[in-house]
Amino acid sequence: ANELKIAVGAMEIADKVVKDVMTKIDDVFMLPDTTVLNAKTVMEIVKMGYTRIPVYQFGDKNNVTDMLFVKDLALLDPDDNFTVKTVCGYHKHPVKFVMNDTPLPHLLEAFKKGEGHLAMVKRSVGGTEGHEAYELVGVVTLEDIVEEILQAEINDE
Numbered sequence: 798a799n800e801l802k803i804a805v806g807a808m809e810i811a812d813k814v815v816k817d818v819m820t821k822i823d824d825v826f827m828l829p830d831t832t833v834l835n836a837k838t839v840m841e842i843v844k845m846g847y848t849r850i851p852v853y854q855f856g857d858k859n860n861v862t863d864m865l866f867v868k869d870l871a872l873l874d875p876d877d878n879f880t881v882k883t884v885c886g887y888h889k890h891p892v893k894f895v896m897n898d899t900p901l902p903h904l905l906e907a908f909k910k911g912e913g914h915l916a917m918v919k920r921s922v923g924g925t926e927g928h929e930a931y932e933l934v935g936v937v938t939l940e941d942i943v944e945e946i947l948q949a950e951i952n953d954e
C-alpha cells in the first residue's frame with residue numbers, strides 16, 4: 798500500500814543529512830540587499846517562481862541577513878523604488894540556519910515547530926573555538942524532506 802511505502806520512506810530519512818537533499822548554493826536564487834525594487838526587477842523576481850528569496854549583504858554572498866517573501870512585493874508601489882533592504886527591514890522575516898550534517902529527522906522537527914520552512918545551510922570551514930568560520934552551501938526546505946520521503950515510493954515502482 799502507499800501508506801506502507803511512505804512509512805518506509807519516512808524511516809529511510811533517518812540515515813540522511815541536510816546536504817543530501819539541499820539545493821546547492823550555486824542554484825539558489827538570492828538577491829543583494831541593494832537591489833532596487835522597480836517594475837523590471839519585481840517582474841524578474843516574480844518570474845523566478847520562488848516563494849522566499851535569501852538576501853545577502855551587497856558584496857558578500859556568504860552573509861545572508863534577511864529573507865524576502867515574494868508576497869511582500871504585492872503591495873509595493875514600483876515607482877517608490879524601495880530597496881530590498883528597506884522592504885526586508887519592514888517585514889523582518891527571520892533567517893534560519895542549519896549545519897550541512899544535521900540529520901533530516903532533526904530538521905523535520907525544527908520545521909514542525911517553526912513557521913518558516915526554509916533554512917540556509919552552512920558548513921564549518923575551521924576557525925577557532927568560539928570563533929568558528931562558516932560558509933553557506935545551500936538552502937533546504939520542508940519540500941526537500943517530503944520529496945525524500947516520497948522517493949522510496951517512486952524507486953519501488
Ligand code: ADP
Nearest residue numbers: 820824825826847848849850936937938940941
Ligand atoms: P517554493 O515555494 O519557492 O517553490 P519550496 O519550499 O516548495 O519552495 O521548495 C521547492 C524547491 O525549491 C526545493 O528544492 C528548495 O530547496 C528550492 N528552493 C526554495 N527557494 C529557493 C530559492 N530562492 N532559490 C533556489 N531554490 C529554492
